[in-house]
Amino acid sequence: MPEDLxxxxxxxxxxAGLSEADLLARIFPRLxxxxxxxxxxxxxxxxxAAIVAAPDGKTVISIDTQVQDQDFRLLWPNGYxxxxxDVGWKAAAQNLSDINAMGAHxxxxxxxxxxxxxxPVRWVxxxxxxxxxxxxxxxxxxxxxxxxxxxxxxxxxxxxxVLGNLDGGRPVLRSGARPGDILALAGTVGHxxxxxxxxxxxxxxxxxxxxxxxxxxxxxxxxxxxxxxxAARAAGATAMLDISDGLLRDGKRLATASHVAVxxxxxxxxxxxxLLGPAAARLGADAAPWVLGGGEDHGLLATFPAGVQxxxxxxxxxxxxxxxxxxxxxxxIAGRAADTGGWxxxxx
Amino acid sequence: MPEDLxxxxxxxxxxAGLSEADLLARIFPRLxxxxxxxxxxxxxxxxxAAIVAAPDGKTVISIDTQVQDQDFRLLWPNGYxxxxxDVGWKAAAQNLSDINAMGAHxxxxxxxxxxxxxxPVRWVxxxxxxxxxxxxxxxxxxxxxxxxxxxxxxxxxxxxxVLGNLDGGRPVLRSGARPGDILALAGTVGHxxxxxxxxxxxxxxxxxxxxxxxxxxxxxxxxxxxxxxxAARAAGATAMLDISDGLLRDGKRLATASHVAVxxxxxxxxxxxxLLGPAAARLGADAAPWVLGGGEDHGLLATFPAGVQxxxxxxxxxxxxxxxxxxxxxxxIAGRAADTGGWxxxxx
Numbered sequence: 001m002p003e004d005l006x007x008x009x010x011x012x013x014x015x016a017g018l019s020e021a022d023l024l025a026r027i028f029p030r031l032x033x034x035x036x037x038x039x040x041x042x043x044x045x046x047x048x049a050a051i052v053a054a055p056d057g058k059t060v061i062s063i064d065t066q067v068q069d070q071d072f073r074l075l076w077p078n079g080y081x082x083x084x085x086d087v088g089w090k091a092a093a094q095n096l097s098d099i100n101a102m103g104a105h106x107x108x109x110x111x112x113x114x115x116x117x118x119x120p121v122r123w124v125x126x127x128x129x130x131x132x133x134x135x136x137x138x139x140x141x142x143x144x145x146x147x148x149x150x151x152x153x154x155x156x157x158x159x160x161x162v163l164g165n166l167d168g169g170r171p172v173l174r175s176g177a178r179p180g181d182i183l184a185l186a187g188t189v190g191h192x193x194x195x196x197x198x199x200x201x202x203x204x205x206x207x208x209x210x211x212x213x214x215x216x217x218x219x220x221x222x223x224x225x226x227x228x229x230x231a232a233r234a235a236g237a238t239a240m241l242d243i244s245d246g247l248l249r250d251g252k253r254l255a256t257a258s259h260v261a262v263x264x265x266x267x268x269x270x271x272x273x274x275l276l277g278p279a280a281a282r283l284g285a286d287a288a289p290w291v292l293g294g295g296e297d298h299g300l301l302a303t304f305p306a307g308v309q310x311x312x313x314x315x316x317x318x319x320x321x322x323x324x325x326x327x328x329x330x331x332x333i334a335g336r337a338a339d340t341g342g343w344x345x346x347x348x
Numbered sequence: 349m350p351e352d353l354x355x356x357x358x359x360x361x362x363x364a365g366l367s368e369a370d371l372l373a374r375i376f377p378r379l380x381x382x383x384x385x386x387x388x389x390x391x392x393x394x395x396x397a398a399i400v401a402a403p404d405g406k407t408v409i410s411i412d413t414q415v416q417d418q419d420f421r422l423l424w425p426n427g428y429x430x431x432x433x434d435v436g437w438k439a440a441a442q443n444l445s446d447i448n449a450m451g452a453h454x455x456x457x458x459x460x461x462x463x464x465x466x467x468p469v470r471w472v473x474x475x476x477x478x479x480x481x482x483x484x485x486x487x488x489x490x491x492x493x494x495x496x497x498x499x500x501x502x503x504x505x506x507x508x509x510v511l512g513n514l515d516g517g518r519p520v521l522r523s524g525a526r527p528g529d530i531l532a533l534a535g536t537v538g539h540x541x542x543x544x545x546x547x548x549x550x551x552x553x554x555x556x557x558x559x560x561x562x563x564x565x566x567x568x569x570x571x572x573x574x575x576x577x578x579a580a581r582a583a584g585a586t587a588m589l590d591i592s593d594g595l596l597r598d599g600k601r602l603a604t605a606s607h608v609a610v611x612x613x614x615x616x617x618x619x620x621x622x623l624l625g626p627a628a629a630r631l632g633a634d635a636a637p638w639v640l641g642g643g644e645d646h647g648l649l650a651t652f653p654a655g656v657q658x659x660x661x662x663x664x665x666x667x668x669x670x671x672x673x674x675x676x677x678x679x680x681i682a683g684r685a686a687d688t689g690g691w692x693x694x695x696x
Contacts, residue, residue, distance in 0.1 A: 055405055
């Protein structure tokens with residue numbers, strides 16, 4: 001069982017005392033959406049499978065897992081305890097972001113929970129609340145929870161699969177960037193990484209500044225810009241992906257798929273790093289790796305034809321270039337190749 | 349790490365030496381389908397999400413997880429070692445069965461793998477082969493693997509989400525059974541439970557009879573009758589579900605959803621148990637609990653209007669009755685209520 005939950009187990013009912021049906025009966029009412037969220041749900045939980053509308057004859061699909069001690073700690077070094085709400089929210093955010101990155105909007109999520117027997121029931125109910133709140137507050141207004149699966153394990157694991165709708169349009173792939181395109185960013189970058197560094201530090205929770213607290217909040221409950229993906233598609237984005245592993249790694253993925261080089265503007269990187277300066281100073285850390293390597297904000301990196309007015313939420317962060325002779329696809333900063341180990345190339 | 353794999357680790361490369369991209373590059377080529385299997389896959393692995401056809405404007409969706417030591421043992425008491433192939437096959441079978449139970453056929457599967465760092469690469473490749481073989485050999489001819497996710501954990505966990513197509517038809521729900529309907533079974537029941545009992549026994553692997561080996565094989569690589577679900581829908585089935593937790597529990601689910609009683613024919617139960625008699629005798633066990641409680645064969649329990657010719661694969665196993673005064677929905681055997689603890693009611 002999770003060591004870090006043990007002190008709560010003595011005081012709270014755990015899932016060990018409940019059948020799967022009992023636990024589902026606690027969860028599903030918390031996942032019910034109102035206000036149009038259920039509009040795509042043709043058959044909800046309770047049968048062998050759910051049925052979701054796919055009005056344009058196709059569905060976008062992605063799947064993502066969070067595992068205890070890999071993707072979150074139940075108890076962080078700085079004293080913060082990850083709540084079920086955080087994990088539920090993050091499951092929603094990560095999955096919705098993958099749909100966003102295709103330029104689609106989400107229609108439905110299904111969730112499979114693996115729980116140690118000593119997990120408090122309250123923690124699981126809180127996860128359901130976080131999942132629902134994430135969908136709702138991130139603005140996935142056409143998305144509902146269609147169903148799920150529950151099982152036992154030695155560690156908490158949450159897998160969500162998400163469906164999306166392109167409204168008859170074409171998806172924005174990673175492979176469409178062309179030389180001359182503008183490289184643009186939507187959402188924040190490096191904030192969740194700063195939050196992670198604070199969680200992993202000895203800085204006490206109650207001494208965090210409001211800005212630092214916001215970074216921690218973003219690590220625990222990311223806020224992908226869900227309007228930006230469909231807006232980018234409508235504006236003619238040539239390529240796009242979710243920044244889940246950082247500007248350098250995800251920039252390289254886009255460059256590789258499109259067979260181009262993408263250049264990041266050092267002045268913009270410096271601006272992005274400056275936002276993180278005070279938190280970096282507090283920790284004696286460098287903000288550059290957060291900006292270049294931080295992915296859990298789940299922003300979008302997209303390319304647009306030159307001259308296109310960038311849609312709301314996007315700002316230019318660089319440009320797309322043809323590959324020179326003997327040059328492989330990758331990320332350039334100030335004219336030099338920046339590989340995933342290339343922090344040195346970024347002096348701010 | 350899985351204790352039971354340790355003796356293999358010394359001799360084999362593990363996933364610890366590979367990046368996620370490296371491992372995906374090993375897996376995805378093994379999942380490629382030919383012969384029409386990819387017909388519903390509009391965009392495959394490699395982007396943030398996949399795109400799957402939903403020709404009639406809706407998609408059926410389900411999700412299911414297998415966790416090491418909960419749903420399978422890496423090393424069984426009788427000496428059998430669960431292969432990656434077994435786990436991949438079972439992930440396909442369990443998920444395809446949920447789509448089958450709606451009367452639909454599967455269009456696509458996405459998979460999320462959580463792997464301890466010491467998992468042999470070969471074991472993961474074998475899992476991909478089993479997933480592909482399961483889809484193909486079980487006859488899911490319109491289904492392909494659309495994508496997936498990889499991560500680390502302390503135990504092996506495999507979650508698959510599956511999409512299905514109803515071809516413009518209506519799904520067969522659990523709730524449509526009516527008094528007077530025939531109750532029918534497709535596929536085997538209790539064979540996988542007999543296999544589980546053999547795996548959990550001290551009976552050496554090399555002493556198994558061919559029949560016993562077949563039970564073990566069915567536990568490790570279930571064979572849901574994938575033609576039967578759509579055939580039942582076409583024949584006018586009024587209710588249907590996947591037998592994943594046994595005739596009694598799943599029969600009660602159907603009865604509850606439909607607000608009826610379902611009566612199991614004791615003579616048919618005896619016939620089903622007789623098939624398991626020699627294995628039960630070998631273990632000094634009773635075949636009745638296997639027949640009434642065994643679910644992992646993933647057969648179908650369905651109801652049909654009286655007079656309908658049952659579609660191929662189905663045989664009658666009972667009947668549907670109106671609830672009497674003060675009678676709750678449930679399963680009857682020889683006129684008596686058979687609850688999940690009601691083995692006594694079944695004398696064969």
